[in-house]
Amino acid sequence: MTSLAAKPSISLSRIAIYAVLIGAVLIYLVPLVVMLLTSFKSPEDIGTGNLLSWPTEVTAIGWVKAWATVKGYFLNSILITVPAVLISTAIGALNGYVLSMWRFRGSQMFFGLLLFGCFLPFQTVLLPASFTLGKMGLASTTTGLVFIHVVYGLAFTTLFFRNYYVSIPDALVKAARLDGAGFFTIFRRIILPMSTPIIMVCLIWQFTQIWNDFLFGVVFSSGDSQPITVALNNLVNTSTGVKEYNVDMAAAMIAGLPTLLVYVVAGKYFVRGLTAGAVKG
């Protein structure tokens, strides 16, 4: 018998495993590499070399040009995403708290209906939502998009928080009630401090969803209020003049950076939150 601390032997199967893994990594990385390489090439360079060739002259001109074009829309996206993420997470937390710890007659039914929101295709709500936004005077504004994203996000954020809070023992709330704490005091002092992992999951999820959203953006905004995803589409689909692939690639990278950043910063919470089991009391 080998001891538990035996060195991993280099066997055929292990080589095979690593080969498959490295292959998968390459397949996933190639598009990113192509984008990065292209974004730092000059337009002439793009015309001569192949996709994976190193730039003959590294230039940031694509990035500068891309940023000048999309920065207004980048700001729009931030103005839409940040409030929408925060508001939908906050309301979702409160909803989850009520649905798990202050059950009322019909609360299970209410939760069940709310879940429909998770399965409803975006396209089906376009017309009624557009009508509603028009009546509210929010058509083609970033505020209108925030509103739509909050409403649409609530189903998911409520689901996240409700399922997390269900695993917290009821006795905690009972103990706090006997200690004299009310509805909001219990939420703020007891429940919220325990919620870090699920708040992180919710923030990442909502941020990714809302930042990457194209459909609502293209339908409910126009001109100066468009988010970056729509602007990127407009930039890439432009049919006048020479195609500037370096600018396209740089703009796409700019559009993708914030979500990447969020994953890098809060990614460990994401995995931890998704796999979190019962909370020990």
Add this chain to the structure above:
Amino acid sequence: MATLELRNVNKTYGAGLPDTLKNIELSIKDGEFLILVGPSGCGKSTLMNCIAGLENITGGAIMIGDQDVSGMSPKDRDIAMVFQSYALYPTMSVRENIEFGLKIRKMSQADIDAEVARVAKLLQIEHLLNRKPGQLSGGQQQRVAMGRALARRPKIYLFDEPLSNLDAKLRVEMRTEMKLMHQRLKTTTVYVTHDQIEAMTLGDKVAVMKDGIIQQFGTPKEIYNDPANQFVASFIGSPPMNFIPLRLQRKDGRLVALLDSGQARCELPMSMSDAGLEDREVILGLRPEQIMLASGDSAGMPTIRAEVQVTEPTGPDTLVFVTLNESKVCCRLAPDVAPAVGETLTLQFDPAKVLLFDAKTGERLGALGKSKPEQGMGNVTRLNRN
């Protein structure tokens, strides 16, 4: 400090559903220790939640002192509760856990500090005050949970199976400690448990519950010696009471129970002589500790020879199993006199100790309050240890 009185308390979770609590009548004096005991699902925890105000009652009244608290919210009832899971706030330190209720009640920081210090000293948790509950052992968590309850000096303490998450040794230690604490503080206490030993050892009064109904309410001694029905008799006492179904007969004008061990027979004369009992299906109740080995100085008591089938030495006692009237009967004997398997022994019964239950309803037959506990128990012990 207060009396607690439950007046005809009812609880149901909806029309058409069976009652969870049915006509609960209880009252305990200031400073008394009340035990609610029963199997799981008997309604004891629901009753405690109702007293705490965490659940509403659907009928009757709950009085604390002279005040009807039935409609009050939990925080206005001035009670504190210790939960089975301890329910310590996981993100707060031990100190913050104890302070939480005091802060919400807007006590001054100086008073809070003094109170935390008092409680910490009382429970010997001073060195734990800055730790988080997750860093404590089960026993330490239990102390902190008690500390949180003690800190507010409430009128009534409620304990919901506080010892059931501890290991056996610690449970016994904490049981003694709780009793000491109660003797010192003399605060009215309600304690829910499914453990009949905790019920017997801790309580001034015990309420045995089943199916939302109080089966019997009395002192531990009354419950043990004078069980109201077969359920109470079987629930209280370990090892449980032996039950032998049989038919009473009349001989020479007296009611007798005929016991048959397969080797011998004996007639057990009944102390009661109701004519209605004759030729009726009854259940004979005999506690294992009340079956004695026959010896010279208690002549006149009925005896029977029986073969030992199984022995279970527990250390202080040896449980010996024989068969009487086709029922397995457990006898609790001193280890030095206990016979081996296959041997025949002569057992002796005190007819005054024998209880009778109705075979159909399980109700106790004959008058309550007849047995004389101390004298009888002493007698048994002495005989068994000869």
